[in-house]
Amino acid sequence: MKEQTKPNLLVLIGPTAVGKTKMSIELAKTFGCEIISGDSMQVYRGMDIGTAKISKDEMDGIPHHLIDIHEPDYPYSVAEFQEQSGRLITDITNRGRLPFIVGGTGLYIESVCYGFQFSETGADEDFRQEQFKYAEVHGAEALHHKLEEVDPQSATRLHPNDLRRVVRALEVFHLTGSPLSAQLASQKKESPYHLCLVGLTMDRQMLYNRIEERIDLMLHQGLVEEVTKLMDKGYAPGLVSMQGLGYKEIVSYLQGAYSYEEAVELLKRDTRRFAKRQLSWFRHMKDIEWVDVTDSQNFSANYEKIHGIIAGKFLSNLEYTSKQSK
Incomplete structure (x- = not known):
């Protein structure tokens, strides 16, 4: 049947701090996986703690x-991620392993x-630079307000x-007269893969508590020192990588815009908001099997639920399920 000619692809998604990493390792061991990081920030060398x-x-x-795979001054893009992932999925499949994307960049x-097409919209470098200048003069919030309007x-x-x-979203609207969100919504949403999409979710307050604990741990592990080292190497605050959560806030503290306490509070607030946006993005995706891991202490029960979903989806590929005999 046609469906069976598609390569298998396992995907584990969820908001930051929900517990994807530990779960992904156990699943990868069981199902013979190689993991593809689905995180747009983890491509950067020297950006480990944040x-x-x-x-x-x-x-x-x-x-x-x-x-x-890149230095922090490299402008990594969704199109590059898509192309690299496609090649990796083919390579991993050809090695008789199961490709497994794990991450939170929706x-x-x-x-x-779903094989989105990104090549149709061109670029207007002058317009782009105007927008960056506007943000420099009026602030990032003012530029974001311009996007809210269109x-x-x-x-x-x-x-x-x-x-x-x-x-980029403003540029797409400027060039096409159509919002980027409308163009994404019109994508065919037909997968070139035999997909098993699993999403982790948990009680919102518990997630927020975990986020705050994670940030406290990052600070204890040396986040401020990591950001200082990046700045000392000449990586400018305006870089895409340095605008990432945990980096922008600490840069602002190091430059004297905030006290340490203010920067930490801002980081916690922004990360909570980021988790909320991740969930809202994933909620509009189809095909996701959601697993509530609020009872995070009961890891084995959560694992068994997810194992059952994957085994059910890939049942015809017995080599993936035979490794789990218990």
């Missing part, structure tokens, strides 16, 4: 791809799952500090 990048020890021997992951859906999805993507 991105909650998985360590070699945590990988536990599972191959991981698209981590530490547009990146959805673009791979494309409220994209404005809801994008953080004001994500200048590159805010400018």
Whole structure:
């Protein structure tokens, strides 16, 4: 049958701090996976603490791809992620392994799952530079307000500090007269893969508590020192990478715009808001099997639920399920 000719693709998504990393390693061991990072920030070398990048020890021997592939001044894009992921999925499948995307960058992951087309809209470099200048003079919030007026859906999805993507959304509207959100909504949403999409969710307050605990841990691990080192190497605050959560706020503290306490509070608030936007993005995606992991202490029960979903989806591929005999 036609469906069976499509390569299998396992995907685990969810908001930041929900517990994707630990779950993904256990699933990868069971189903013979290689993991493709679906996080737009973990591609950058030297940005480890603020991105909650998985360590070699945590990988536990599972191959991981698209981590530490660029320097922080590289303008990584969704189109590049899509192209690289497509090649990796083919390579991993050809090796008899199961490709497994794990992450929280919604547009990146959805673009791979459904083969989005990105090549039709051109560029207007003058317009782009005008928008960056506008943000410099009036602030990121003012530029974000311009996006709200022409494309409220994209404005809801994008953080004001994500200048590159805010400018790109404005540029798409400027060039086509059509909002980026409408163009994304019109994508065919037909997957080139035999997909198993699993989403992790949990009680909102518990998630927010976990986010705050994670940020406290990042600070304890040396987030301020990590950002200082990046700045000392000459990576400018305006870079896309340095606008990421955990970096922009600490840069502002180091430059004297905020006290340490204010920067930490801002980081916690912005990360909570980011998690909310992640969930709203994932909620509009189809085909996701949601698993509530609020009872995070009961890891084995949550794992069994997800194992059952994957085994059910890929049942005809017995090599993936035979490894779990218990």
